[in-house]
């Protein structure tokens with residue numbers, strides 16, 4: 001069931017609200033940027049994401065096909081969310097579960113995680129090794 005959660009970057013400059021169902025799969029990926037940042041994403045429809053503060057603090061980072069828009073706070077460096085413009089289900093937000101403010105450790109520990117082999121563009125498959133992601 002969808003519930004509205006609040007989230008923020010580390011310094012608090014960037015704040016957002018997202019409608020999430022934490023019983024649905026979330027994603028950890030081995031691609032070049034997810035591996036480096038250990039990004040833990042919940043997928044959110046564009047109408048389920050609201051940036052509440054910090055638009056001017058966000059820096060956009062683009063690479064490779066430049067289709068996915070990666071954002072980080074220019075003050076604290078935290079990646080609270082990103083935008084995938086051409087995902088298999090259209091334009092979607094990827095919200096970093098580690099940035100949610102109002103979720104207990106116990107709730108986070110119960111969230112289902114799907115591992116994906118983004119490095120090889122195999123988004124439906126787990127990589128051979130994923131315990132480190």
Ligand SMILES: [Zn+2]
Pocket residue numbers: 009010011012013014073074075076077078
């Ligand atoms: Zn920040």
